[in-house]
Amino acid sequence: MRKKIVAGNWKMNTTPAEGLELVKNVMAQSAEVCECVNFIVCPPFTHLSQVAEAAKGSRVAVGAQNCAAEAKGAYTGEVSAAMIASLGVEYVILGHSERREYYGETSETLNKKMAQAYANGLKPIYCVGERLEEREAERHFEVVKAQIEEDVFNLTEEQFADLVIAYEPVWAIGTGKTATAEQAEEIHAYIRTVLAEKFGEAAASTPILYGGSCKPSNAQEIFAKENVDGGLIGGAALKAEDFVAIGKGF
Ligand code: PEP
Numbered sequence: 001m002r003k004k005i006v007a008g009n010w011k012m013n014t015t016p017a018e019g020l021e022l023v024k025n026v027m028a029q030s031a032e033v034c035e036c037v038n039f040i041v042c043p044p045f046t047h048l049s050q051v052a053e054a055a056k057g058s059r060v061a062v063g064a065q066n067c068a069a070e071a072k073g074a075y076t077g078e079v080s081a082a083m084i085a086s087l088g089v090e091y092v093i094l095g096h097s098e099r100r101e102y103y104g105e106t107s108e109t110l111n112k113k114m115a116q117a118y119a120n121g122l123k124p125i126y127c128v129g130e131r132l133e134e135r136e137a138e139r140h141f142e143v144v145k146a147q148i149e150e151d152v153f154n155l156t157e158e159q160f161a162d163l164v165i166a167y168e169p170v171w172a173i174g175t176g177k178t179a180t181a182e183q184a185e186e187i188h189a190y191i192r193t194v195l196a197e198k199f200g201e202a203a204a205s206t207p208i209l210y211g212g213s214c215k216p217s218n219a220q221e222i223f224a225k226e227n228v229d230g231g232l233i234g235g236a237a238l239k240a241e242d243f244v245a246i247g248k249g250f
Helices: 016-032 045-055 081-085 097-102 107-119 132-136 140-151 181-205 216-223 240-247
Strands: 004-009 037-042 060-064 091-094 123-128 164-167 208-211 230-233
Touching: 004 091, 004 164, 004 208, 004 240, 016 037, 016 045, 016 060, 016 240, 037 091, 037 240, 045 060, 081 107, 091 107, 107 123, 107 140, 123 140, 132 140, 140 181, 164 181, 181 208, 181 216, 216 230, 216 240, 230 240
Parallel strands: 004 037, 004 230, 037 060, 060 091, 091 123, 123 164, 164 208, 208 230
Antiparallel strands: none
């Protein structure tokens, strides 16, 4: 049985007060959802500490949206994996397409970030996904395979056991366009095959989340697919009702 996960990426949204209210509402409303669903919220750094404190001991886990590639030192504006882990945070999103596109994150940087995450006990939610032109040129399988080869194939078996993958087609993020359930299943199954080539049987346990305009109205159809183990949610994670309703989609 693979973990079922609904993770919310709050991006650069919510003040600390709003974030606190949001996590409290998620905690309260999630009581209506099957215990088998793991909720994760990923607030901005400014209120990671407060949100982690509020969620302590609840069914809602907390993740960061990024971490530094280096351990410590003269890196103005960066936040290290050790700092994040010290707050009781369990996950970190790495390789999000917005980080790759707007902040020039390469596989080299991501290799270092993954290493920092693992060295400090954080579980990466590693994002992969193709751009629109790559999908149109039918290069999506090759793009996703390369992203996995670059940043996942170097993990140890022990590290791999803690990995969560999020497949997020760039053309579906924040656009209102969702991949069809069939498109999601096709590529999720492919991702699992690629992982199995390297890690064998262990790939059967890796949660692979779908991300890209996932909402209460389409979650159920997408989550029904065999290789879709939940979602990484952007916009719809900012309203507790919608986020929790997505969790009812299993
Ligand atoms: C995301 O950025 O991870 C995401 C899936 O965003 P949205 O749900 O808003 O498309």
